[in-house]
Amino acid sequence: MNITKTNLNEEAKSRYMNAYAQSLELWPEDTKSYYIRTLFGDTHVLETGVEDNPPLILLHGGSMSSTMWYPNVSEWNKHYRVLAIDILGDKNKSVPEKTYNDREDHAKWLAETLDEMQIKESKMVGLSYGALNLINFLQYYPNRVSKGVIMSPAETFVPFNPEFYTYAFGMVQNEKGVDNFLEWLFNDRYTVHSYIKEQLVSGMMWIEEARGSKPKSSGFPYVFTDDELSTIQTDLLLLLGENEVMYNPSEVIARATRVVPTITVELVEKAGHLVSMEQSTYINKRVLDYLRG
Numbered sequence: 494m495n496i497t498k499t500n501l502n503e504e505a506k507s508r509y510m511n512a513y514a515q516s517l518e519l520w521p522e523d524t525k526s527y528y529i530r531t532l533f534g535d536t537h538v539l540e541t542g543v544e545d546n547p548p549l550i551l552l553h554g555g556s557m558s559s560t561m562w563y564p565n566v567s568e569w570n571k572h573y574r575v576l577a578i579d580i581l582g583d584k585n586k587s588v589p590e591k592t593y594n595d596r597e598d599h600a601k602w603l604a605e606t607l608d609e610m611q612i613k614e615s616k617m618v619g620l621s622y623g624a625l626n627l628i629n630f631l632q633y634y635p636n637r638v639s640k641g642v643i644m645s646p647a648e649t650f651v652p653f654n655p656e657f658y659t660y661a662f663g664m665v666q667n668e669k670g671v672d673n674f675l676e677w678l679f680n681d682r683y684t685v686h687s688y689i690k691e692q693l694v695s696g697m698m699w700i701e702e703a704r705g706s707k708p709k710s711s712g713f714p715y716v717f718t719d720d721e722l723s724t725i726q727t728d729l730l731l732l733l734g735e736n737e738v739m740y741n742p743s744e745v746i747a748r749a750t751r752v753v754p755t756i757t758v759e760l761v762e763k764a765g766h767l768v769s770m771e772q773s774t775y776i777n778k779r780v781l782d783y784l785r786g
Contacts, residue, residue: 505699512692513586516560519688521567526586531605533593537579537586538610542570548615549573549784550607552623554767555647556664556696558585561620561689564773565780572781573616578606580626582704584696589703596712599626600633607637616784620644620769625713631725632717642780644732645766648714650722650745657739664697671697677738682763683771722752729756730783734764734771757783 517524517539525540539559542549549569553559559577566575579585581602582593593599603626607615617638619627624646631638647653660677663670671694675685685693731749733742746758759779764771 502700505695506701509584509692509695509699510586512688512695513558513560516558516563516686516688516692519560519563519686521570523570528588529606529609531581531602531609532591533598533602533605534581534590535588536581536602536606537588538606539577539579540575541566542572542574544574546572546574548610548612549575550612550615550617551575551577552580552617552619552626553577553583553585554621554623554645556584556693557621557689558583558692558696560692561767561770563686563689564770565777568777569781572785576610576612578603580623583622584699584704592703593712596629596715597633599712600630603630604634604637613637614639616640618642618644618780618784619646621647621766622713625649625715628717628722628725629713629715631727632721635724635726638727640728640784642730642732642783644768644776645734645737645739646731646745647739648716650716650748651740652716653714654738654740664693665700668694678766679771680736680738680765682736682765683767685767685770719752722749723754725753726755729753730780731756731758732768732776732779733758733760734766734768735760735762736765739766 521541523541529536551562553561559579562577569575579587581587582589614637617627624643627641628649660674664674749756749758761768761772769776
């Protein structure tokens with residue numbers, strides 16, 4: 494049998510989709526899974542909660558997919574119609590068809606996704622890459638977010654520690670690279686659920702040009718200018734883990750409080766980059782208190 498690169502990639506994709514489905518076993522039983530058609534491709538959404546409740550949009554971290562919110566949604570869906578969106582172009586179930594030309598295209602994609610769900614304004618929560626997307630969205634559609642929570646934003650305020658790229662690029666080589674990355678993130682504080690880890694590993698093995706594309710000067714990652722950040726009028730809560738390794742959290746706090754007039758900042762104890770997982774009990778309550786307060 495002649496094993497081609499295409500065959501191997503199809504196997505990797507199949508492994509990833511199986512891992513994604515397995516991760517959904519961690520979600521509430523009422524979870525719906527469906528696609529939203531946009532000009533940029535088909536956007537996959539996970540929905541849980543009462544449909545008549547106000548919407549809460551969740552934007553996941555890079556390569557983690559919407560399934561990463563499993564420790565949080567069972568609390569948040571008691572008060573909101575939770576809509577976790579698989580960011581188009583990242584490793585998840587969304588299907589990209591058109592390349593983003595710039596950061597405005599990223600915002601247009603999210604706006605169109607909300608339009609198709611008939612959501613004019615909502616509260617939003619984003620972590621890492623999702624938080625970066627949230628801040629970018631505010632640059633172009635400031636009136637569509639009534640209140641936001643950004644956790645461990647990818648760059649946004651300060652550049653990544655160069656170590657990040659060493660560990661991140663190491664993940665695409667083998668499972669050991671993923672282990673090294675997670676060890677760097679958590680330093681023995683926390684162990685990722687086996688279903689989520691398998692999804693991360695299989696995602697790294699699934700190579701597709703439209704997914705996890707290389708950084709571009711016109712896209713992400715991105716550090717916003719003072720002028721861009723100072724225009725934000727939406728109330729924001731910034732949550733950072735005290736053990737963050739992707740950058741110095743003190744530098745983020747200093748810049749965020751200096752530049753963004755509407756931001757509240759908090760350092761979360763005994764947590765690092767994936768604060769929503771590491772301290773889920775605290776985060777669940779803190780986010781609800783903030784959004785509903």
